[in-house]
Amino acid sequence: MGGVWLIRRIAAAAAIVFAVVSITFVAIHLAPGSPFLPPPDRPLDTAVVARLNRQFGLDQPIRVQYVRYLKNLAHGNLGYAFSRGQTVRAALATTIPDTLLLAGTALSLDLGLGLILGVVLAARARRATDVILSNLTLFIYSVPAFWLGLVLVFVFADWLHWFPGGFTNTPGLYENLPFFGQLGDRLHHLALPALTLGLVGAAGTARYQRAALLETLGREFVRTARAKGVRERRVILVHALRNSLLPLITLAGLSLPFLLTGSVLIESVFSWPGMGRMATDAVLARDHALVSGIAMVASAMVVTGSLVADVLYAAADPRIRERAT
Amino acid sequence: MNFRVSLLAIGALPLALGCSSSGSCKGDYCGTVVFVTANNPKTLLPPVIDNTGARDIDEQLFLRLADPGMTTNTIGDSGWVPRLATRWEWDDPKTLVFHLDPRARWHDGVPVTANDVAFSFDAYRDPVVNSAARNSLTKIASVTVRDSVTAVFRFKEQYPTAFYDAVYQMWVIPQHLLAQVPRTDWLTAAYGMHPIGDGPYRFVSMVPGQTLELVADSTFFQGRPHLRRLVWKFVTGSTVAVNDIATGQADAIDFLGSPANIDLARKTPGMSLVPYPGSNYMYLELNTRANGDSSEPHPVFGDRDVRRALTMALDRQAMSTNVFGSYSKVPPGPIPQWWPIWDSVRTLPFDSAGAARLLASRGWRLSADGFRSKDSVRLSFEVIFTSTSGARQAYARLMQAQWKSVGVDMQIQPLDQNLIQDRLSSGKFDAVLQGFNSDPTPASGIVQHWTRGAPDHYSHWVNDDFDRLVTQATSVASAKQSKLYWRAALNIINADAPGIWLAAPDNVAAVASRIADVRLRPDSYWALAWTWRIPADRLIDRDR
């Protein structure tokens, strides 16, 4: 595969992140209120204020501030999240793993369930099963994820008591459990929120997969396979699926914005201590440094995700590989 | 063996392993109690804490000289329980001498001495630290050290709640750990995130915004606590907190609030409801000075008649029933249920027509859009409140609708707790919907809250008659006489309406049934947790 292509692709991704960072800087400084510092009436440690002034040069001209800002970012210093009493980096470090856990599990459910459903729908296209399931899929795709979360909490937590209503584990119990017990407790808490995000995502994936599969099923080579007398199921599974698997990788990469957006709402419903919930709290506390820090990290994730998807896609698809060299 | 069966066996193995917990605590000193609250503490350093979550935790970590008994008497010292001080006596009517228990130790091993007491007093009184208790300590002239276990309190005058003031407002803090931390940085000091106290429980760890763990100090000089661990879980709001109770994720919640929540907790197996006299009241505090500019009167709230009209326009009884059901009363003043001064105070009636007339007479005329204005200034203001409180959100919606019917435009703005505190301190607000968790006596509660210059007073309202009557109420010896003064003071504050008193709810807590010896002290619900225990036959998984 073209090494040049790879380098150019990575450079483009880096440029986008740089642009996001710069625009964030401009936005923070254009807005009312002093950038990076909390409102003047909030009592902040004198040492912290002095440190922020030194690091970000808050009394210097904008040019100097911009350079310092970039330098700080390069060192991983994103400012001070005064609403949490810790640096933005520490705040993100505490919350990103939980969001990744939720998003990752939801993504697996999304792709796994979506793939199976997409295949079933395509195989039974236009027959009764397809009609009913397609409508159901469309409904779930259109449902607001936070409402679905509330419904699931109501049914499975409040009513049936099968699952807890939120948080990542059972404080008080978790520390005492052995490894597998801890795993079980975490999974028990992860189930509902991941299911909520995963179902909606799966509906979208299924729709996409159905379309992709139906398109492939009409192609010449599939007709040839059929003509050769290969069994229907084998035709679908082996030939068509392999060819529509490629978009799945892209889909995974493109799902990241949806998952991050979903995390903001779902984490609120389930009290999940991740990045999304922290963003909501930061807005309520007008903690601008934290909100922009989260926005930047989210963008970096999205860009990285689509970069990885592109690379995997190119690696998997021989046509692109040849075109690139 | 068949592939499927072996798969099943492999899958079942972790489940089997996982189901047995590793805890091995047996007997009388086990137990983990999980408290759930939406009040997330920013710091645990006693003089600067600002919410009930922090207060509950500090109750376990720190000691006062003495604690109130269950009757929470504040006149004299009857019923008070020795904590840091084993005994005390009055050398003369203005000098109180405390003898500290020589066994008391900070959790790092250093003995607690009278120097710590003197240091604490100095810190609590320091305007730089700006403790909420500062104004309640003004009548204490000095705290001196006679020897390492004897602290002497000298008062400026003789008055009935002198003992209470000396003892209740301060948790004693360690001089050897805090003397070198500059007072300007106490709000964000590292000690506040990792406190070392001298109480029955030690601090283990805290994940900000999520959980906190305390463990029993087995060498605590007043007796080893039975419950081995206390865990606090911080959630985003009251709804989630109640949910945790209902699903067994938490063992105790201090305030259920709405009848729906009380019902939910009642129906939860393994939970018991514990009602006790209400110690909070909910109110709307009006800023009588302009938003962000205290040199100018507030365009709406600066006018006494307008404030009165706004109060009269609200059907407070109906709102209280809507939000709290039968579990609340409308207080005749800024007083919770457990202050004995409720009788025959003059309050403003519910009278929308009268309110409308009063507003019109002050120049606020109805315009075409249904709202009033005067000299092209609209009768509009913003009410802020903590986003985590479901009750305040409900009250905001109800008030908005009731005021709309008399032409008043109220905007709703939920905010983060800390941001609200900043707005209040800097006067950058119109009106705030607050709850006040009070001390056992109006002598500190009302003083802290509504007198001139008081630390929790944000309305900038001053009335010298009121202040005079409050001083008199807190100085007379007889309870009956002081009630008369309180009544007169309340009449004044009701007439001036710098605040609208909305509700004094009953406190209904929920505590897990398996916990024995549960007593909730009315001023600080979990203060006696160190005396609770879980009998060995009722231990569940997390108790080990």
Place this chain on the structure above:
Amino acid sequence: MTTRPTIALVGALILAMGVVELLRLRARRSGSGRRFFAHRPAVWGVRILLFFTVAALLAPLVAPYDPAAQPGIVTLQNTPPSWAHPLGTDAYSSDIWSRLVYGGRVSLGVGLLATLVAMTVGVTIGAVAGYAGGWIDSLLMRLVDVGLAVPRIFMLLFAVAYWNRIPLSILVLLLGLTGWFTTSRLVRAETLSLRGRPFVDAARAIGASPTRVLIRHLLPSALAPIIVSAVLSVGNVMLLEAGLSFLGFGVQPPTPSWGTMVADGQAQLALAPWTSFFPGLTIALVVMSWNAVGDALRDAFDPRPEHA
């Protein structure tokens, strides 16, 4: 419910059904029209959308009560569905059906207007980029890349953190200005493919201005994918607005929006589930309708086996 709102309600239903039948008759003449109406979910979608739009437009007639009215905060709170209140009342004793109808004004209105903003900006930028080419094209497309990199909700949260309370107009603008990126790419692609065609050269030869060429020749052929993209994006915007309102950052009380209604019901989910259930279901049905219509339009304009 009293007579006038019932009549108005029935009227809206009949209107919705009737218009659909009329459209179906007209559509029979063209192939794409026939293909559209072959999609049963889409037909139902049009009915549902028309019904809610008419109900929202005629809200004062259709809604039996004032949506902000709290007629009995002690006696009428959280009542289950009944004859007087077909969908029940909420915690403040407001009628849920009335709030739903008025809420449609906000939710549908914001959705449509924001999409209009997004489409306008997206089409303009896409066309300019595709037609002009060169550095203008590169710059604009880099801008699009940046826009696509930041998840929309974070951009919105960032903006909310600066305003104390977002006025509805600003909310519409924000939603629109964060959603034009995909459309611009689409239009740019169409413009690029049409740019080299002979009729474009001919038009330029006789001195037609670029704007004229774009509007008269390029856009009509790009119209189909633009419409499909717009229809599908309305649903997305509605979900986003509902989400923001649910978090408390969107529409402010007492204005009802379907998202705020779901949030209102959260505190008494166990006690009065209908207060959250109906608004959420409405959002789902309306968004589903937009998606179904979008799917069917895509098939109608560009029939392929996988669109069926």
